[in-house]
Amino acid sequence: MSQFTNLRDPVAARKVLARIAELATGQPHRKFMEICGGHTHSIYRHGLEELLPQNIELVHGPGCPVCVIPMGRIDDAIYIASQPNVTFCCFGDMLRVPGGKLNLLEARARGADIRVVYSPMDVLAIAEGEPHRDVVFLAVGFETTTPSTAVTVLEARRRKLSNYFVMSNHIRIIPAIKAILNSKDLDLDGFIGPGHVGTVIGNHPYEFVASEYGKPFVTAGFEPLDILESVMRLLAQKANGRCELENQYTRAVRDAGNPVAIEVIDKVFTVRPHFQWRGLGSIEHSALMFRDEFAEFDAERRYSVPGVQIADPKACQCGEVLRGAIRPWECKVFGTACTPETPIGTCMVSSEGACAAYYNYGRFNKAPRIPVKAV
Amino acid sequence: MCVGIPARVVTINNDRLFSAIVDVDGVRREANVALLADPADPLREGDWVLLHVGFAMSKLDEEEAKSTLEFIRSLGSVYDEEVNALRGRNSA
Numbered sequence: 001m002s003q004f005t006n007l008r009d010p011v012a013a014r015k016v017l018a019r020i021a022e023l024a025t026g027q028p029h030r031k032f033m034e035i036c037g038g039h040t041h042s043i044y045r046h047g048l049e050e051l052l053p054q055n056i057e058l059v060h061g062p063g064c065p066v067c068v069i070p071m072g073r074i075d076d077a078i079y080i081a082s083q084p085n086v087t088f089c090c091f092g093d094m095l096r097v098p099g100g101k102l103n104l105l106e107a108r109a110r111g112a113d114i115r116v117v118y119s120p121m122d123v124l125a126i127a128e129g130e131p132h133r134d135v136v137f138l139a140v141g142f143e144t145t146t147p148s149t150a151v152t153v154l155e156a157r158r159r160k161l162s163n164y165f166v167m168s169n170h171i172r173i174i175p176a177i178k179a180i181l182n183s184k185d186l187d188l189d190g191f192i193g194p195g196h197v198g199t200v201i202g203n204h205p206y207e208f209v210a211s212e213y214g215k216p217f218v219t220a221g222f223e224p225l226d227i228l229e230s231v232m233r234l235l236a237q238k239a240n241g242r243c244e245l246e247n248q249y250t251r252a253v254r255d256a257g258n259p260v261a262i263e264v265i266d267k268v269f270t271v272r273p274h275f276q277w278r279g280l281g282s283i284e285h286s287a288l289m290f291r292d293e294f295a296e297f298d299a300e301r302r303y304s305v306p307g308v309q310i311a312d313p314k315a316c317q318c319g320e321v322l323r324g325a326i327r328p329w330e331c332k333v334f335g336t337a338c339t340p341e342t343p344i345g346t347c348m349v350s351s352e353g354a355c356a357a358y359y360n361y362g363r364f365n366k367a368p369r370i371p372v373k374a375v
Numbered sequence: 376m377c378v379g380i381p382a383r384v385v386t387i388n389n390d391r392l393f394s395a396i397v398d399v400d401g402v403r404r405e406a407n408v409a410l411l412a413d414p415a416d417p418l419r420e421g422d423w424v425l426l427h428v429g430f431a432m433s434k435l436d437e438e439e440a441k442s443t444l445e446f447i448r449s450l451g452s453v454y455d456e457e458v459n460a461l462r463g464r465n466s467a
Contacts, residue, residue: 003384037378038378041378041450041453042450045451091428092456092460115437118428118429118460118461118463119407119429120427120429121405121407121426121429121430141428144379144427145428146427147410147432148407148410148427148428148430151393151407151409151410151430155392158392196379196425196427199432199433200432223376223443240384251439252425252433252435258410258432258433260409260410260412260413261410284431351452351453352378353457360452
């Protein structure tokens with residue numbers, strides 16, 4: 001079993017896999033969804049699906065914030081980036097996300113001043129160093145990155161910077177999970193919960209998944225053993241007729257989360273009535289916008305963005321992939337018209353997207369999975 | 376972007392608000408530590424933290440941090456992207 005050479009603790013992994021095999025025996029086909037780009041990447045990198053019994057399937061939900069950005073938002077971003085005197089800053093994985101006509105990389109080639117940054121603090125430094133430019137940060141991410149954006153806004157106010165602006169695409173994990181739970185074609189038996197979001201919001205906000213929707217939920221770290229252990233815990237709940245919220249990732253996730261981070265988010269941002277998600281449509285209360293008290297930092301208000309919604313490309317099945325209705329390689333354009341170099345859908349853009357992960361690790365040969373023998 | 380990476384706090388910059396120099400596998404850069412401002416459990420030099428887009432998000436114990444770092448190294452491209460971004464060298 002060469003796959004184990006990369007795992008931190010091969011002996012422990014074998015034990016967990018043996019227990020999984022035992023628990024899975026006699027159970028019907030089980031589908032567990034993870035909602036974290038880090039989980040998706042880790043699962044493919046280590047070929048975890050191939051280690052699991054054949055009746056256990058992992059479904060890769062909308063856990064990659066880059067992958068759920070709809071084309072209309074990219075067009076709005078390009079609109080801002082193309083205004084005179086604007087320096088537009090974003091993370092590197094946003095450059096190839098398709099807009100209606102162009103992506104940010106192509107907008108840059110046409111003359112827009114678009115710069116890649118590692119941290120929103122870098123954007124603040126650019127704003128400070130170039131006071132005559134309007135410096136705009138394209139903020140994306142779940143609650144993991146939202147507090148950092150909020151801190152830069154508070155810091156900009158403290159430093160009296162009047163040329164720092166943010167286009168907020170910050171999204172919220174709970175409404176996204178609710179949307180999946182409410183979808184008509186829902187066919188899931190439990191969730192592997194996003195650990196790094198949990199470091200901010202804590203574990204208790206996920207309680208409703210078990211109590212109201214009857215689906216077990218295990219918040220998990222992103223290493224292979226964490227994910228395997230979480231699958232084991234979900235299966236144990238199923239086997240024993242339990243349905244609970246558990247926290248496998250106690251070394252980083254505290255039940256109450258990070259109160260400082262929650263407070264700064266709440267100070268700067270408020271909930272948007274609706275936000276468009278690629279593939280999932282409009283989801284109520286699923287994103288954050290600036291509170292009126294911080295309107296001066298809001299790039300959308302400053303530039304009156306067009307805000308045109310563009311339907312996802314017909315050929316692209318990102319939505320079905322994100323809901324777990326199809327596997328990435330079952331999409332009509334996977335690996336042919338849609339590749340990481342020329343992505344049609346955003347799941348192919350980021351290395352954390354399900355399609356890119358499948359494509360990069362070549363795990364789409366549809367070969368039957370080998371059952372794991374107990375040791 | 377979403378993969379946090381363990382970093383060791385080298386110095387806390389007392390002259391700048393919530394600023395520290397952290398070390399990720401020999402690469403040093405300034406990090407913001409505002410989100411770990413807890414008077415009951417202040418951040419100290421030598422502490423390990425989980426770093427996300429330049430922000431320390433949670434404390435880690437040393438052993439845990441080192442083995443997580445080892446794991447992220449094994450991820451290849453994810454590690455390279457993260458460390459290059461930390462250095463300020465971007466692929467695009």
